[in-house]
Amino acid sequence: MPPPLSASIVRRSMTGVAALSATVAVAVAAQAVATSPYVYGYGPQGLGYYLVPTAPAAVAAPAAVAAPAAPAAPRLTVPSQPSRATSGGSVGPGARNWATGNRVPSHRPWLRSRS
Amino acid sequence: MIRPRFLWAAALMLGAGAATAADWKADQDAGWKAYKEGRIEEAEALLKSAEKAAREFGAADPRLAVTLDHLAWVYCAEGRCDEAEPLAREALAIREKALPGDAAAMADSLNTLAAVYDEAGKPALAKPLYVRCLAAAEKADGAESAGVAAALDNLAAVDHALGDAAEAESLYKRALAVREKVAGADSADLSATLHNLGLLYIDQKKYADAEPLLKRALAINEKARGADHPEVAAALETLGWLYAVQGKPAEAEPLLKKALALYEADLGAEHAHVARAAGELGRVCLERGHQDEAESCCKQAVAILEKSAGDPRELAEALDDYAAVLRKAGREADAAKLEARAAGLRKPAE
Numbered sequence: 001m002p003p004p005l006s007a008s009i010v011r012r013s014m015t016g017v018a019a020l021s022a023t024v025a026v027a028v029a030a031q032a033v034a035t036s037p038y039v040y041g042y043g044p045q046g047l048g049y050y051l052v053p054t055a056p057a058a059v060a061a062p063a064a065v066a067a068p069a070a071p072a073a074p075r076l077t078v079p080s081q082p083s084r085a086t087s088g089g090s091v092g093p094g095a096r097n098w099a100t101g102n103r104v105p106s107h108r109p110w111l112r113s114r115s
Numbered sequence: 116m117i118r119p120r121f122l123w124a125a126a127l128m129l130g131a132g133a134a135t136a137a138d139w140k141a142d143q144d145a146g147w148k149a150y151k152e153g154r155i156e157e158a159e160a161l162l163k164s165a166e167k168a169a170r171e172f173g174a175a176d177p178r179l180a181v182t183l184d185h186l187a188w189v190y191c192a193e194g195r196c197d198e199a200e201p202l203a204r205e206a207l208a209i210r211e212k213a214l215p216g217d218a219a220a221m222a223d224s225l226n227t228l229a230a231v232y233d234e235a236g237k238p239a240l241a242k243p244l245y246v247r248c249l250a251a252a253e254k255a256d257g258a259e260s261a262g263v264a265a266a267l268d269n270l271a272a273v274d275h276a277l278g279d280a281a282e283a284e285s286l287y288k289r290a291l292a293v294r295e296k297v298a299g300a301d302s303a304d305l306s307a308t309l310h311n312l313g314l315l316y317i318d319q320k321k322y323a324d325a326e327p328l329l330k331r332a333l334a335i336n337e338k339a340r341g342a343d344h345p346e347v348a349a350a351l352e353t354l355g356w357l358y359a360v361q362g363k364p365a366e367a368e369p370l371l372k373k374a375l376a377l378y379e380a381d382l383g384a385e386h387a388h389v390a391r392a393a394g395e396l397g398r399v400c401l402e403r404g405h406q407d408e409a410e411s412c413c414k415q416a417v418a419i420l421e422k423s424a425g426d427p428r429e430l431a432e433a434l435d436d437y438a439a440v441l442r443k444a445g446r447e448a449d450a451a452k453l454e455a456r457a458a459g460l461r462k463p464a465e
Contacts, residue, residue: 036383038345042192042234044151049345049381053153076153076192092236095426097276100318103391104353106272107307107346110265111230113188114223114252115147 040094043076046109047093050076134168139178142168147185155192162186177220180209184227196235203228222251222262229269238273245270261304264293268308275315287312303339306332306346310353322361329354345388348377352392359395364402371396375412387429390419394433401440410444413437431457 038049053075093108146161162185169179183206190199207224214220229244249266256262271286291308298304309332316325333350340346355370375392382388397412413436420430434457438450 036381036386038381040345040382040386040388042194043153043155044188044192047234050153074153077155092234093272093276095236096429097318098428102314102318102356103395104314104349104356106275106314107310107349108233108269108272109307110268111233112265113185114219114226114262114265115185 039076041076042111043074044112045074046112048107048109050074053077134171136172136178139165139168139172139182143178143182143185146182146189150185150189150192155189159186159189159193162189175209175213177209177213180206180213180220180224183209184224187227187231191231191234196231199231200228200235203231218251218255222248222255222266225251226266226269233269233273238276242270242273242277245273259293259296261294261297264290264297264304264308267293268311272311275311275318280315280319283315284312287315301335301338303335306335306339306350309335310350313353313357317357317360322357325357326354329357343377343380345377345381348374348381348388348392351377352395355399356395359399362402364399367399368396368403371399385419385422387419387423387425390416390423390429390433393419394436397436397440401436401443406440406444409440410437413440427460431460434460 037052039052040049041047043050051074093111094105096103096105142161142165146158146165149155149161150158162182165182166179166186169176169182172178183202187199187203187206190196190202203224207228210217210220210224225244225248229241229248232238232241232244245266249263249270252260252262252266267286267290271283271290274280274283274286287308291305291312294302294305294308309328313325313328313332316322316328329350333347333354336344336346336350351370352374355367355374358364358367358370371392375389375396378386378389378392393412394416397409397416400406400409400412413433416433417430417437420433434453438453438457441447441450441453
C-alpha cells in the first residue's frame with residue numbers, strides 16, 4: 001500500500017501524486033523480493049534488526065513460537081544497500097572491536113534521535 | 116530502472132513556489148513520521164522539501180535546526196554519515212545561538228552530532244558531545260529518565276571503544292540502575308546494556324561477572340521478542356563466545372549452532388553475522404575434534420566474506436581459521452596457501 005503523502009506536496013504538486021505513490025510501492029515491492037525477513041542497520045530504533053516489510057516471515061510467524069510480549073519489531077525500507085559499517089565493515093558500532101579482540105559488536109539501540 | 120529517489124525529487128520540483136510556515140510544518144511532520152515508521156526514502160524527500168522551506172525563514176531560525184537535525188538521522192539510516200555531519204553541526208550551531216537555555220533542544224542536537232561521529236567510527240569526537248548531552252538530558256528529563264539512560268549507554272559505549280574500561284563499567288552500571296527503575300527489571304530496554312556490560316567483562320577476562328548478565332539478556336530477549344528474533348541469535352552467540360574464550364567448547368557448541376541457524380533464517384545465508392557465527396562455531400568444532408563440521412563452518416565463513424565488501428581483516432581471520440582446520444587434518448600445503456593469502460589481506464589494513 002502506498003504511504004500517505006504530505007499535505008504540502010499534494011497541494012504544490014498534484015500532478016506528481018500518481019508517480020509518487022507508484023514509486024514507493026515499487027520500492028517496497030523490490031525489498032519484499034528479498035528472502036530474509038530482517039535487515040541489520042541504522043534506523044529509527046537505533047542500530048539493530050528491522051523487519052523488511054511484507055517479507056514472508058514477517059507476515060506468518062512459525063506456529064511454535066510464542067507471540068512476543070513487546071510491540072512488533074520496527075520495519076525499515078532503505079533506498080540503498082546497508083552501509084559497510086553494518087555489513088561487516090571496519091568502522092562504527094556495527095564493526096568488530098579489533099582493539100579488544102572481541103568478535104561480537106556492542107548493541108546500540110540508543111543510537112537514535114531523542115525527538 | 117529509474118531510481119525512486121529521482122522520481123521523488125522530480126515531483127517535489129513541480130511544487131516550486133513561495134514556502135509558508137504551513138508548508139514547512141506539513142513536510143517536516145510528514146517527513147519525521149515517515150522516518151519513524153521506517154520509510155526512509157520518503158522521509159528524505161519530505162525533509163529536504165522542509166529544509167528548502169525552512170531556509171527561507173533565515174539561517175538562524177530554530178525551525179531550520181529541527182529539520183536539519185532530523186535530516187541528519189535520515190542520512191545516517193542510509194549510511195551517508197559524511198552528508199549528515201554538516202547538517203548536524205549546523206543544527207547545533209543554530210540552537211547554541213538561538214536556544215542556549217533550552218536543555219531539551221540542546222540535548223537533541225548534541226545527541227545527533229555525537230551519534231553521527233559515533234556511527235562514522237569517530238568515538239573520540241563523539242565523546243565530548245555525549246558528555247554535554249548527558250548534562251543537558253539530566254537538566255531536561257531529570258536524573259532518572261529513559262533519556263538519561265540512553266545518554267549514559269551511548270557514553271559508556273564510546274568509552275568502551277576508546278579503551279576506558281573503568282569509566283565504561285561505571286556508566287553502564289548507572290544506565291542499568293536507571294533503566295531498572297524506569298522500565299522494570301524484565302524490560303527489553305535492559306538487554307542491550309546487559310549485553311554491552313557483559314562484553315566489557317569478557318574483554319577484561321572477568322568471565323564470572325559476564326555470565327549472569329549475558330544469561331539475563333538472553334532470557335529477556337527470548338521473552339520480549341520471541342525465540343526466533345535475531346536479537347536472540349546475538350544473545351546466544353555472545354554467551355557461546357563467552358564459553359569458547361574460556362576453553363569450554365562443549366558448552367559453546369550448542370549455543371553457537373542455534374545462533375547460526377537463527378541468523379541464517381532471519382538475515383539470509385550470505386549475511387556477515389552468519390559468517391561470524393560460522394567462524395566461531397568452526398573454531399569450537401575444531402577444539403572438540405569435530406573435523407568435518409569444523410571444515411564445513413570455516414568454508415562457509417570464507418565463502419561469505421569473499422563475496423562481501425567488508426573488512427579484509429575479517430576474511431584474513433576466517434582464512435587463518437580454515438588453515439588451522441586443514442593443518443590439523445595434515446594438509447600442510449593447503450593450509451600454508453590460505454595463511455599466505457591471509458597475510459596479504461592484512462598488510463593494507465596494518
